[in-house]
Amino acid sequence: MTALTEFERLEAQGSWRESPDARLREVIVSVGDATLILVDPKSEVPLSHWSLPAVTRLNPGRMPALYTPRPEEPDEQLEIDDQLMIDAIERVHRAIESRRAHPGRLRGGLTLLAALLMIAGLVFWLPDALVRHAARVAPPAQARAIGEAVLAELNRSTGATCTRASGQAVLDWLTPQLLQKEAAIRVVPTLNSARRLPGDLFVFGADLVDAAPGPEAAAGHLLAAAEAQGDDEVTLAALEYAGPQAALRLLTLGTLPQGALQGYGEKLLTEHPPRPGDEALLARFTQKQLPSTPYARSLDPTGESVLGLIEADPMRGTTPARPLLTPPQWTALQQICAG
Structure with missing residues (x-):
């Protein structure tokens, strides 16, 4: 993950709930190439893989940070209070967002360019006309x-x-x-x-x-x-x-x-x-x-x-x-x- 090149390995403790009825479990959260990996700290068995682009924070600005891999169905949730991990996830999101196509921005840019061309045309054409x-x-x-x-x-x-x-x-x-x-x-x-x-x-x-x-x-x-x-x-x-x-x-x-x-x-x-x-x-x-x-x-x-x-x-x-x-x-x- 190019947004986190300064870290060889980034891990933090978290609390994971598999479903609304399940009890909270302590997990080790680590950042992979494009996933968030939740591992049982005792057995080191991976419990869940979350796609980083899909990870959504449910309580922006509050602690501990609460995440879900499916914002439309937030049954599975993860709590993290490690600020370094929280910042890392936010940086990854910003990097993904910057690479994503923005049709509205492109359309706005084209509209602005067309307006500038029109103004330039008026400046140079209108006096002569x-x-x-x-x-x-x-x-x-x-x-x-x-x-x-x-x-x-x-x-x-x-x-x-x-x-x-x-x-x-x-x-x-x-x-x-x-x-x-x-x-x-x-x-x-x-x-x-x-x-x-x-x-x-x-x-x-x-x-x-x-x-x-x-x-x-x-x-x-x-x-x-x-x-x-x-x-x-x-x-x-x-x-x-x-x-x-x-x-x-x-x-x-x-x-x-x-x-x-x-x-x-x-x-x-x-x-x-x-x-x-x-x-x-x-x-x-x-x-x-x-x-x-x-x-x-x-x-x-x-x-x-x-x-x-x-x-x-x-x-x-x-x-x-x-x-x-x-x-x-x-x-x-x-x-x-x-x-």
Whole structure:
């Protein structure tokens, strides 16, 4: 019995009653490998063998200790007042109990593990799911408000949005022809590309019109921005930057916390604007009957890295039925940042 390895032999005196009607007999109690052996002290004849796992104490905490091998029918009983033997029997019981399977503990452990996994899943999954849901269900007015907030952040680096009325009127007239009816286009002083912002808001730099021979290059950048990203993508990107708490406020109160997008404009300007594939972009140029070469040359004046857009220009060798803008409109657009 491994629980009692420090004892070579463990014996004690006890009083044994074979049945309720039998008289008490003095016995020698010894511990075997898995049994409790009761021996007649005079003849040394074994009188009874009890299975140690089955031995049950009938009077815990009282002396002498009273044991039985069958707790459901405690006819046979043994009294022991040797504390060392009592402790030994208790140690054996504890050792047996520790090795016994505990389905309840296992079930409880598995339940706890499942709960921890669920909590971990919520910690790592819920914030992302919350942000994605907020981006998906944001109505147009809410998305446009986010776009205006992003534009305000961009203005910190690009300069204030140009607001000359005559130039903005040209953009408002041009917007439904290039983009969708609900879109809006803004111009900032320094931005050598176009960006799509949440709420179908587009912004490009006056650099694209100041020294250009015509509006086609700027128009090409706007088409590329529209093709490269959908409104849901740019809205999601902005909310991911703002974080799950800001997304929760947007869902519950309809607005982002003040400062939630602080620094986002600077972050956008450090990234190259996404560029769509040539095939998809050329399809847009074809649909709008616009040349792709001015856009391509604005990206790479040598034309080497944009050869596909130049060679497959849908308007190559043809003259547009009408110009994108009239000369007065073009002049007004070029002067949108003046004054």
